[in-house]
Amino acid sequence: MIIEQTYQVRGGDFAHAGDASSKVKKLLKQLDVDPRKIKSIVIALYEAEVNIVAHAWEGIIRILIDRDHIRMVLEDKGPGIADIEQAMVEGYSTASREVREMGFGAGMGLSNIKRNTDQMEITSRVGEGTVLTMVNYF
Amino acid sequence: MKISTVIELTEATLVCGGDKTELMVERAFSSDLMSDVLTLDTEGLLLITGLANIQTIRTAEMADIHYILFVRNKKVTPEMAELAGENHMVLLATPFSLFKTSGILYKHGLKPVY
Ligand SMILES: Nc1ncnc2c1ncn2[C@@H]1O[C@H](COP(=O)(O)OP(=O)(O)OP(=O)(O)O)[C@@H](O)[C@H]1O
Ligand SMILES: [Mg+2]
Numbered sequence: 001m002i003i004e005q006t007y008q009v010r011g012g013d014f015a016h017a018g019d020a021s022s023k024v025k026k027l028l029k030q031l032d033v034d035p036r037k038i039k040s041i042v043i044a045l046y047e048a049e050v051n052i053v054a055h056a057w058e059g060i061i062r063i064l065i066d067r068d069h070i071r072m073v074l075e076d077k078g079p080g081i082a083d084i085e086q087a088m089v090e091g092y093s094t095a096s097r098e099v100r101e102m103g104f105g106a107g108m109g110l111s112n113i114k115r116n117t118d119q120m121e122i123t124s125r126v127g128e129g130t131v132l133t134m135v136n137y138f
Numbered sequence: 139m140k141i142s143t144v145i146e147l148t149e150a151t152l153v154c155g156g157d158k159t160e161l162m163v164e165r166a167f168s169s170d171l172m173s174d175v176l177t178l179d180t181e182g183l184l185l186i187t188g189l190a191n192i193q194t195i196r197t198a199e200m201a202d203i204h205y206i207l208f209v210r211n212k213k214v215t216p217e218m219a220e221l222a223g224e225n226h227m228v229l230l231a232t233p234f235s236l237f238k239t240s241g242i243l244y245k246h247g248l249k250p251v252y
Contacts, residue, residue, distance in 0.1 A: 018193065039201070
């Protein structure tokens, strides 16, 4: 059984931030994945989805569900991340005032993604965009 | 503590989820910072917050939080209520401040997360 899904994400569109994560959550529930695993997966995915909305211009989320794991690849066009190590530090954030007014921008997202995934990889080109890959085993 | 007791103690109005007021909640977390809420791994939590927007509901959905108490009578939009309804949440609104609301509920035995 392999399921593939693709979702579009628009930068700045807070009204719809989380739509993709919500759909993936429903899908994993239907597939009867352990609720605690679902929670980790969707928390990581939601953090990553909100990061595209908050920090990038547009992005695409590709989900691949295999028998024993899920792979989530988030590719965005955006400013990119110059220093990934610094971005991973809890508390580091370049979030705008608008993002902070939505309740985000504490600089906790990337470390929370790390905590909630089995594998996490970020590659980025400044001025072009960022690719975040996450894998979780069921 | 029963949701109906939370309503009574904080003089809250029930915005949605009226069929669930007899359910029990053990712990609460007060925050306007959704980043922080996403780091919790406590089950059956009441979120007390002054942040009322669609991302408050989305965050609760992702974090498996089913009870939200908005302070200072923050307005719940139809979109927020609809999303909350889809996810079987209880939304409450109290006129009290975050500090007063938290103090009252803590005093009556609702436990903190940390
Ligand atoms: N997709 C992205 N494109 C460009 N920059 C990003 C992206 N994701 C993260 N960043 C950069 O890394 C920083 C840290 O991200 P992180 O998710 O940890 O915190 P945050 O989004 O600022 O706040 P929080 O996640 O707590 O709401 C961001 O402030 C931003 O500078
Ligand atoms: Mg973030």
